[in-house]
Amino acid sequence: MKQKIETIAKNAKAASRKMATVSTREKNAVLARMGEMLVERSAYLMYENKKDLEKGREKGLSTAMIDRLRIDDKGIQKMVEGINVVIGLPDPVGEIINMKRLPNGLQIGRIRTPLGVIGIIYESRPNVTVDAASLCLKSGNAVILRGGSEAIHSNIALAKALKEAVDACEFPEHAVQLIDITDRQAVYEMLKMDAYIDLIIPRGGHELIRNVVENSTIPVIKHDKGLCHVYVDKDADLAMAEKVAFNAKVQRPSVCNAMETLLVHRGVAGEFLPGMVKRFQEAGVEIRGCKAAKAICPDIKDAKEEDWDTEYLDLILSVKVVEDVEAAIEHITRYGSMLSESVITNNYNTSWKFIREVDAASVYVNASTRFTDGGEYGMGAEMGISTQKLHCRGPMGLEELTSAKYIGFGDGHIRT
Amino acid sequence: MKQKIETIAKNAKAASRKMATVSTREKNAVLARMGEMLVERSAYLMYENKKDLEKGREKGLSTAMIDRLRIDDKGIQKMVEGINVVIGLPDPVGEIINMKRLPNGLQIGRIRTPLGVIGIIYESRPNVTVDAASLCLKSGNAVILRGGSEAIHSNIALAKALKEAVDACEFPEHAVQLIDITDRQAVYEMLKMDAYIDLIIPRGGHELIRNVVENSTIPVIKHDKGLCHVYVDKDADLAMAEKVAFNAKVQRPSVCNAMETLLVHRGVAGEFLPGMVKRFQEAGVEIRGCKAAKAICPDIKDAKEEDWDTEYLDLILSVKVVEDVEAAIEHITRYGSMLSESVITNNYNTSWKFIREVDAASVYVNASTRFTDGGEYGMGAEMGISTQKLHCRGPMGLEELTSAKYIGFGDGHIRT
Numbered sequence: 076m077k078q079k080i081e082t083i084a085k086n087a088k089a090a091s092r093k094m095a096t097v098s099t100r101e102k103n104a105v106l107a108r109m110g111e112m113l114v115e116r117s118a119y120l121m122y123e124n125k126k127d128l129e130k131g132r133e134k135g136l137s138t139a140m141i142d143r144l145r146i147d148d149k150g151i152q153k154m155v156e157g158i159n160v161v162i163g164l165p166d167p168v169g170e171i172i173n174m175k176r177l178p179n180g181l182q183i184g185r186i187r188t189p190l191g192v193i194g195i196i197y198e199s200r201p202n203v204t205v206d207a208a209s210l211c212l213k214s215g216n217a218v219i220l221r222g223g224s225e226a227i228h229s230n231i232a233l234a235k236a237l238k239e240a241v242d243a244c245e246f247p248e249h250a251v252q253l254i255d256i257t258d259r260q261a262v263y264e265m266l267k268m269d270a271y272i273d274l275i276i277p278r279g280g281h282e283l284i285r286n287v288v289e290n291s292t293i294p295v296i297k298h299d300k301g302l303c304h305v306y307v308d309k310d311a312d313l314a315m316a317e318k319v320a321f322n323a324k325v326q327r328p329s330v331c332n333a334m335e336t337l338l339v340h341r342g343v344a345g346e347f348l349p350g351m352v353k354r355f356q357e358a359g360v361e362i363r364g365c366k367a368a369k370a371i372c373p374d375i376k377d378a379k380e381e382d383w384d385t386e387y388l389d390l391i392l393s394v395k396v397v398e399d400v401e402a403a404i405e406h407i408t409r410y411g412s413m414l415s416e417s418v419i420t421n422n423y424n425t426s427w428k429f430i431r432e433v434d435a436a437s438v439y440v441n442a443s444t445r446f447t448d449g450g451e452y453g454m455g456a457e458m459g460i461s462t463q464k465l466h467c468r469g470p471m472g473l474e475e476l477t478s479a480k481y482i483g484f485g486d487g488h489i490r491t
Numbered sequence: 492m493k494q495k496i497e498t499i500a501k502n503a504k505a506a507s508r509k510m511a512t513v514s515t516r517e518k519n520a521v522l523a524r525m526g527e528m529l530v531e532r533s534a535y536l537m538y539e540n541k542k543d544l545e546k547g548r549e550k551g552l553s554t555a556m557i558d559r560l561r562i563d564d565k566g567i568q569k570m571v572e573g574i575n576v577v578i579g580l581p582d583p584v585g586e587i588i589n590m591k592r593l594p595n596g597l598q599i600g601r602i603r604t605p606l607g608v609i610g611i612i613y614e615s616r617p618n619v620t621v622d623a624a625s626l627c628l629k630s631g632n633a634v635i636l637r638g639g640s641e642a643i644h645s646n647i648a649l650a651k652a653l654k655e656a657v658d659a660c661e662f663p664e665h666a667v668q669l670i671d672i673t674d675r676q677a678v679y680e681m682l683k684m685d686a687y688i689d690l691i692i693p694r695g696g697h698e699l700i701r702n703v704v705e706n707s708t709i710p711v712i713k714h715d716k717g718l719c720h721v722y723v724d725k726d727a728d729l730a731m732a733e734k735v736a737f738n739a740k741v742q743r744p745s746v747c748n749a750m751e752t753l754l755v756h757r758g759v760a761g762e763f764l765p766g767m768v769k770r771f772q773e774a775g776v777e778i779r780g781c782k783a784a785k786a787i788c789p790d791i792k793d794a795k796e797e798d799w800d801t802e803y804l805d806l807i808l809s810v811k812v813v814e815d816v817e818a819a820i821e822h823i824t825r826y827g828s829m830l831s832e833s834v835i836t837n838n839y840n841t842s843w844k845f846i847r848e849v850d851a852a853s854v855y856v857n858a859s860t861r862f863t864d865g866g867e868y869g870m871g872a873e874m875g876i877s878t879q880k881l882h883c884r885g886p887m888g889l890e891e892l893t894s895a896k897y898i899g900f901g902d903g904h905i906r907t
Contacts, residue, residue, distance in 0.1 A: 095847075175869075288708050318905060326907075432510065464689055465882045478884050
């Protein structure tokens with residue numbers, strides 16, 4: 076198996092060298108062909124997808140999981156639309172930045188280049204196969220895809236369609252490759268290929284990510300869980316606070332940037348919580364509160380210590396009354412996953428304190444945590460959301476899939 | 492031991508939280524005090540350093556190694572000067588970049604933040620202790636230093652002086668910590684502290700770096716070897732080529748951005764090589780050439796296959812005659828360490844081909860490979876040179892020791 080993975084990795088490296096100098100026009104042509112290919116092969120894609128769906132049902136996957144796995148006409152249309160968005164995005168490769176002339180006359184700057192070979196390890200949703208491939212290709216990177224076993228037939232079929240487009244356009248043939256071995260050993264082999272793979276992006280549950288971080292000799296950009304908070308300050312516009320907190324929890328509770336814990340300043344808790352809790356309860360949200368919150372709203376459940384530490388991804392919310400903004404920041408620092416955090420306040424000093432001291436990928440004043448998203452940020456599409464500080468933090472778009480090398484133009488410059 | 496390392500890492504994390512919001516003025520005050528402290532404690536520093544020097548001599552270290560280990564008045568003065576340069580550099584923390592207003596009115600952008608806790612694992616030269624500490628401190632990061640056993644007494648003494656300055660200024664007390672355990676197990680424990688340490692920078696030989704990459708669960712920025720080339724094109728100004736190639740090899744052969752292999756287009760090899768080789772030989776450089784080079788200069792040695800792959804760091808140079816720029820790029824891609832590469836040409840197309848296709852941290856036209864250096868690039872000081880593509884490539888200055896988080900200012904924005 077090691078040999079097979081090594082061959083894939085080596086071929087990807089060779090393809091990436093060619094891809095680094097391909098024009099934007101050529102890359103867009105392949106992307107357009109990929110979109111067409113997905114439509115042309117839609118019957119085949121759905122036929123293969125059925126195998127995964129059936130196996131999923133046999134294994135007793137939840138309806139939600141089955142839904143995420145399903146490829147139908149609408150799903151294919153969405154994938155094609157995603158590709159079209161990527162076609163419309165500016166190509167980051169070749170952009171020259173910070174070009175300046177040194178005192179000795181040497182002109183130096185940096186030019187954006189592809190990273191090289193990107194390995195993506197993901198679970199469940201087969202549309203990631205298409206999204207990741209199109210973003211990597213547009214940014215000039217070769218990609219090695221390793222989806223989960225539950226979507227293996229779908230992923231193989233999708234990768235085949237993409238490969239047909241690559242071949243039809245006479246693009247480097249190993250630009251997009253799928254590892255079709257479901258044995259987990261394939262992942263471990265992949266993670267040691269630092270001679271050929273430049274970056275690993277794991278997307279999935281905590282166990283998957285931990286496994287990758289612990290075993291990879293290749294740089295990793297983690298896409299970890301989201302345990303996000305909204306803090307309603309004593310100087311908040313309480314009507315705004317209710318609107319934003321409701322949106323952060325209810326608009327789409329299953330995603331990583333949804334709120335899991337609501338923090339409320341004790342000075343406004345009595346006024347704010349009853350109406351807020353009622354609105355949540357009417358929307359079917361189960362509330363688990365601290366003692367102070369329960370004293371105000373006796374009909375809510377008791378929050379246990381583990382509630383502050385739990386990413387529900389569901390219509391459940393923990394509520395805590397805090398002393399002040401310091402206590403809110405302390406709670407967030409202790410329990411938060413540092414993905415998306417928001418303060419509701421009209422106090423100038425509190426707003427900047429929160430912005431500066433909350434060490435999360437995205438920090439907001441008077442806005443929903445739900446905005447932490449490549450699409451919302453105008454990136455057009457995203458590769459995921461980085462929960463680490465190195466290389467990039469927050470939503471990853473095309474630019475985040477590039478590196479920048481220094482270039483220098485001299486006329487015989489030597490060091491003295 | 493695990494517990495001791497964990498305590499150091501935890502304390503560093505706590506210090507880093509405080510350091511993230513400290514003003515530039517306060518950081519500069521600590522740095523200034525550090526410089527003063529080094530001068531005040533110079534007798535003690537040299538006394539402790541003598542222990543390392545004696546042990547080094549007993550162990551039979553080379554004169555060059557002993558020189559790198561030595562701390563004398565001049566060395567202390569240089570460290571203080573280095574600190575003063577860092578004081579003069581702009582503080583990257585707090586810079587807000589790419590602030591824009593989304594169509595919905597939400598104002599988003601990014602603000603530079605410290606990375607958090609930086610671990611540095613280095614060998615030999617004790618001045619790294621001071622350089623690294625001052626750069627990390629200025630960029631708001633807590634630092635954990637782990638120097639080599641050969642400089643342990645010097646490093647403990649230096650760290651003690653730095654700590655005195657930190658305490659005198661009432662700065663977070665664990666801002667600068669040294670791991671004083673010489674057992675290698677301490678490094679392995681450190682590399683697993685991903686809950687507390689945000690970045691590991693290994694500086695040293697290939698074995699050290701490999702060890703770190705293979706065992707770290709913390710993101711790593713490698714500072715690997717340098718195997719650099721100058722390619723003299725058929726359209727080169729040969730007088731310029733001779734000047735630049737000579738500088739790249741001879742000015743300081745022991746450093747990573749010195750040239751190790753000279754590539755010459757076959758069309759100009761006959762005219763160029765005899766004079767060039769003579770000049771190198773007069774400067775005491777041993778030349779090892781390919782067959783074609785030997786046919787032109789019969790008095791040079793034969794290059795073996797391993798010569799193309801060797802970082803001499805010495806007055807030795809391998810010379811290869813190549814067919815054209817493609818062959819030069821192919822050779823560089825195959826054997827180069829992708830640190831610093833240069834083409835000498837007056838041909839417009841060749842210059843851009845080389846710039847675009849050579850995938851190195853720094854690529855030059857008509858300039859010496861020796862320019863790849865933070866000081867030369869105007870960074871004032873450098874943490875080392877990254878030889879990987881993620882986060883940063885090439886010389887690392889203060890900005891490279893930061894991350895950037897998204898910030899958003901709304902007025903009740905919710906997602907729909």
